[in-house]
Amino acid sequence: MSVETADAVVIGAGHNGLVAANLLTDAGWSVLVLEATGEPGGAVRSAPLPVPGFSTDLCSAFFPLSAVSPAMKALELERHGLRWRHAPEVLAHIFPDDRCALLSRDLKRTQASVAAFAPEDADAWEAMFQQWQRIRDALVDSLLTPFPPVRAGARLLRSTGTAEALRLARMLMLPARRLGMEAFRGDGARLLLAGNALHADVGIDNAGSGVFGWLLAMLAQDVGFPVPEGGASEITAALVRRLASRGGRIECGRRVTGVLVANGRALGVRDHEGVLVRAGKAVLADVPAPTLYLDLVGAEQLPSRLVGDLEVFEWDSSTVKVDWALSGPVPWTAEEAREAGTLHLGADLNGLSRFSTDLVTGRIPRNPFLLLGQMTTADPARSPAGTASVWAYTHVPRGSCRSESALAHHVQRIEERIEKHAPGFTGLILDRLVHGPASLEQHDPSLVGGAINAGTTAIHQQLFLRPTPGLGRADTPIDRLFLASASAHPGGAVHGGPGSNAARAALARAGHAGALYSTTVKAAQRLVHGR
Structure with missing residues (x-):
């Protein structure tokens, strides 16, 4: 039987796996990335629509966290061909009665929009944004680095002082509805926060949902919601080009079926044809936590307490997404919506609560809350002149919309929702692609059941509780095996945090401090997992 070798094997060529692989090659390691599907990228991929000249992003489409993530910025992907584009306006939230709240990179335009709902909210929004500007870098570092964020946390404390830090901590724990009620007087600003909160899978009345709405709203005000020129695949392509320039290798269509473990240590992997790859220093897994632990490692190799924790691991909701090739721009009744790249559609605060319930x-949901992307508005190359490439997605309960008839019925609801606010929309449809939970998982096996965050973002499965109660780090109970997917802290979205954290943990384990690192981590694991 043939055996290949590399310093590190990375399972999965999603963006986190590619970030990890790049960082390891930067350190001089030989790296082999094994990807089960036919091409790299995972959920960061684009594809043509059935109508010639149209393209769409299959999953991820707008990338505000990529713009501020230390991991992504450090890779300097612009030097490898990546170019960013912006829609004229960032985001619009359309109310059921067709009023519209606008979030623009121009602070004064955002202020004018929220002031139309309550005059005092113009100053309140500016004050919130000024707070964000004071703490942005330290906060982002704190959120995206391994838990606990000692250095970044200290910087954050220095920039705020103890009293403000405590109030900030309280704010980050608030439900999105409560945060909006405390900060603003009008529904415009409140819904800009609440709608952004539902980019995660937690309801606006859940503790901790406010941080998602606040973070995305402030990023929208600060750096916008940028898109890669030419499609999401350009992020993947830049990561692949960078990796190749440093000698890293990617092999697609090569599914890993097992992690090789002996004496509590990861030695390598086995692929679907039985070929072994020996990893001299580390195995990093850009796959969901249950897939890694139960399918690739096996419960018999794991502490019983971890196996028990995985039995109550909670996935996020399933997703239904529709891509349209349109013969013209969406004819929104709300004029402010026409130049926005991203739209939140058809729900007020109570509607958002009902949707989550x-x-x-x-x-x-009978009245689905929609997140809609006007891709041609952001990047004219996505469709021929005078046309539009548009998508929308919404969440559904896990296990639903599995049959063709149920999926078709829900797509009809989605299109009726858009037609209500853009009369004539359905008459513009040249063709559509429909992606239900099953087809999303077929496209990317890590989107288990159509879950796009590799596990719920609810507070009980975040920080040191992600993916299970533990260290809040990439380390696993298996020595030299690291979790590099969105199942690990800091979770979903395209920021590369899990991949970066896993790579840095692998480097630390193999470095001069390796013995001390291993002893410390193993001691912590015994406390957490019981062995």
């Missing part, structure tokens, strides 16, 4: 109770 439906998901929690297992009901398919």
Whole structure:
């Protein structure tokens, strides 16, 4: 039987796996990335629509966290061909009655929009943004680095002082609805926060949902919601080009079926054809936590306490996404919506609460809350002149919309929702692609059941509780095996945090401090996992 060798094997060529591989090659390691599907990128990929000249992003489309992530910025992907584009306006939230709140990179335009709902909110929004500007770099570092963020946390404390830090901590724990009620007087600003909170899978009345709405709203005000020129695949292509320039290798269509473990240590992997790859220093896994632990490692190799924790691991909701090739721009009744790259559609605060309640109770929402992307508005290369490439997605309970008829019925609801606010929309449809939970998972096996965050973002599965109660780090109970996917802290979105954290943990384990590192981590693991 043939055996290949590399310093590190990375399982999965999603963006986190590629970030990790790049950092390891920067350190001089030989790296082999094994990807189960036919091409790299995972959820960061684009593809043509059935109508010639149209393209769409299959999953991720707007990338505000990429613009500020230390991991992504350090890779300097612009030197490898990546170019960013912006829509004229960042985001619009359309109310059920067709009023519209606008979030623009121009602070004065955002202020004018929220002031139309309550005059005092213009100053309140500016004050919130000024707070963000004071703490942005230290806060982002704190959120995206391994938990606990000792150095970044100290910088954050220095920039705020103890009293403000405590108030900030309280704010970050608030439900999005409560945060909006405390900070603003009008529904415009409140819905800009609440709608952004639902980019995660937690309801606006859940503790901790406010941080998602606040973070994305402030990023929108600060750096916008940029898109790669030519499609999301350009991020993947830049990561691949950078990796190749440093000698890293990617092999697609090569599914890993097992992690080789002996004496509590990861030695390498086995692929679907039985070929072994020996990893001299580390194995990093850009796959969901249950996939890594239960399918690739096996429960018999794991502490019983971890196996028990995985039994209650919670996935995020399933997703239904529709891509349209349109013969013209969407004819929004709300004029402010026409130049926005991203739209939140069709719900006020109570509507957002009902939508989340439906998901929690297992009901398919009758009035789905939509996140909609006008890709041609942001990047004219996405469709021929005078046309539009547009998508929308919404969440559904896990296990639903599996049949063709149920999926078609929900797509009809989605299109009716858009038609209500843009009369004539359906008459513009040249063709559509529909992606239900099953087809999303087929496209990317890490999107288990159509879950796009590799596990719920609810507070009980975040920080040191992600993916299970533990260290909040990339380390696993298996020595030299590291979790590099969105199942690990700091979670989903395209910021490269899990991949970066896993690579740095692998380097630390193999470095001069390796013995001390291993002893410290193993001691912590015994406390957490019981062995």
